[in-house]
Amino acid sequence: MLRAPPGHSTLNRTQTNFGKRCTLRSALRMLGLHLLERIWLMDKRLGVTALTLALASLCALAQAQDAPIAVPAAAIQAETSDVRDMDTVVVTGVQPGPGLWRVRRGENTLYILGTQSPLPKAISWRSDEVREVLADAGVVLGPPGVSIGSDIGMFRGLTMLPAAMRASRNPDGATLEELLPVEVYQRWSVLKARYIGRDRGIERKRPAIAVYELYRAALDANGLREGRVISPVLDEVLKARGMTLTPTMLKVKVDDPRAALADFRKEGLKPEDVSCMRDTLDVIERGLPQVAARANAWAVGDLDVLRATAGQGSQVRACMSALLQSEAARKRGLDGLEAQVRAHWLAAADDALAKHRVSFATLSIDDLLGTAGYLAALRPRVDTVLAPDEADVVEDEDAARSGAATP
Template identity: 30%
Template sequence: MASVKSTLTAIVFFALSAVAHAQTVEPGLAPEDPGSAVVEELLVVARAPGPAVWLVQKGEARLYVVGSAVPLPHQLAWKSPRLERALDQADLLLIPPRASVGPGQIAGFVLKGGAGLRQGLGERLEDGLPPDLKARFISGRTRAKKGAGEYKGWQPAIAGFLLLSDFRQAAGLSEAKPVSTIERMARARKVRIKAMGQYRMSAVVSAAGKLSRDAQLACLRDALDELEYDGGRPTTIGFDWARGDLASVRARYSASAAQRCLLRSPGGGKLLEQQIGQSAGALSSALSRPGVTVAVVDLAVLLPANGVLDQLKATGATVTSPPD
C-alpha cells in the first residue's frame, strides 16, 4: 500500500505541478511567447544578489514573490538579502499547491487496477517499446541505478515520469527545493506557512488514464528528453537561478514534459488553467489584507504573458522589483 501511495503522489506531482515545474531546453528551442510585460520591464534593471524577487503592492498590503525553478542541485548554496528581509517582516508564507492522497483514493486506485495507468496482465513495459525508446529508457534507468522491474507494470507515460524523478534523486537534483529551503527559513522566524491550494487526485488520474498509446509514447519521449538534458547540465539553471539571472533562466525555461503530457489528455488543458488561476487567486487574497506576505511561485507560472504577475497587475496591484 505504501508503494501505491508513493506512486500516486508522483503522478500528481508530475501531472498537476506541470504548471509549476518547467523543463530546461536548449536556447532557441522554447515555444514563442510574447512574455509578461512586467517581466520584460524588470529584465533591464540591475540584479540584486540572490534569486529574482518581485514586490506586489495593493493598498496597505505588500506581497514579495520569489520566482522558483526546478530541479536545483541539492548542494546549491545561495543567499538572498531581499528574501531574508521580507521574511523578517512577514507573517505568512504561501507555497505552491499540494496534493492530497487519502485512503479512499488509494483503495479506489488499487480496485480499478491502476485506473488505466498500468500495463495489461502479463505485459512488460520495455517489451512493448519501439527500439529507439527502449534503448533510451534502459540508458536512463541505468543512470538512475534502477532495474527493469521498477517500471515494468506501468504505462509508458507514468514510467517515464517515475524514472525522471528517480534519476534526479540519483544525480543529486532536488524537486523540492527551493520551496523546502524557504519553508525552513520561515519556520525559523515563526512565520505561518500555507499552501495556495490543493490538487484533486481523481481528476489527475482520470486525465492520465485517458492517454492514447501514441500519447503515452510521446509523454515518455518528453520525460526522457528532460532526463537527458538534466543529466548533461545538472547545475546550469540552478546557478543562473541563484544569482538572479532571469534572462538566462528564461532562455531555457519552457513547458515541462509533464505539462505537455497532460495537455495531450482530454480535459488536461482545463486542469492546468485551473491551477494557474488557483495560485493567482491565493495571491490576490493575500493582497486584500494589510501586512506582509511572502510567496514562492515557479517562474513557469510567472514568466508567460497572462501569468500570475500579469494577472495581479490587472487587478490594480503595482508590481516592481524591490529596492536593495
C-alpha cells in the same frame, strides 16, 4: 529496486496520519508516483492531472514525509550507448537564489519568490532576504494547485489502496517493451541500464511514470535534485512565528473515487504517452546541460539566463498532455480546471494585497517571467510589479531623503 526511506508510506504511518487534510501531493507520495508529484511542484499552474483524479480515493490516506524515494545510480552501462553524463559544472556552496518580485498596490506589497526545479543538490540557499520578508509578513500564501477530496472513511481507503497501486501499472500487466515503438524502447533500455539498473518492476509501469523515475535518477547522477530547498526555510520561519501557510489550492470533490479509479485502470497507451516518453528521453540523452544551466542560473540569481530559457521543458508539457487526456477525468468534468485554479490563486493574492502591508508567496519562475503566467494575469490588478533586478524608485527616494536628513 526502488526503496523508500525508513517509515515511508507504512501502514502505521497511514493510520497515524489518517484524517489529515488530503492534498494532491499527499496522494501522489502515497503511491510513489514521483512523476506527477514533481511535475506538480515544477508547474502547478497546469492544475490537476488525470491519473491523480482517478486515484482520488487515496485522499483519505496519510500525508507522507518530504523525503523522496532514493533511486540508486546504475553501475551497469550498455556498451552500445553513446550517452554521456553532462559536462556542465553544477554550482555548489552557499548561493543567493534569484531575489524577490515585488507586487505593490497602494502601500501594501506582495513579495513573490520564483521557484525552480531541479536545482544543484550541493547548494545551500542563502535565504536572508526571504527570512526578512517572512518576519513581517501578515500572510504567507501556499502555491496554486488542486486539492482533491472524497468522503470515504478509513477502512474504505485502506481497502482501495491495492487497486490504486495497480493503476500506476499498465493494463493487463503489459510491459513497456510490448507497448512502446521499438526505437523508443531501445533508447529507454539503454538509459535504464545506465541510471537505474535491473529493476524489472519499472517495466510494467505506465510510460509517463517509468520515464520520470528514469529522469530523476539521471538528475541525481549529474548533481541535481528536485525540491527540499525552499520549503524547509518557509516551514522553519512559520513555525517560529506560530503561523501556518495559507492554502491557495482549489478544492475539488470526487463523489465516486472507486469508479474513477476503475475507469483509469482500463485506459491503455495513447499517442501522448509515447510523446511523453520520447521528449523525456531526449532531455536525458542531450538536454541535461541545459537543465543544469537553468538550475545554476536560479542558484546564482542570473535572471538573464532564466529569462532566455523561460518556457523550456517540453517533456513536462508532453507528459501533462498525456495524463490530462484521460477519459476518467473528462467524464467527471475535471480536465479543464486550469482557469479555475488561476482564478482561485489570483483571488487569494488580491485578498493578501488588500489586507496586509507585507505578504509573501511562491510561484514557478516561468509564471513570473512568461507573458501568460500568473504574474502577467496579476499585473492589471495592481499598481506596480518589479523584478528583482528592477530598481524600486519609491524605496530609493525614501533612502535618499533619510540619508540627507542624517546630520
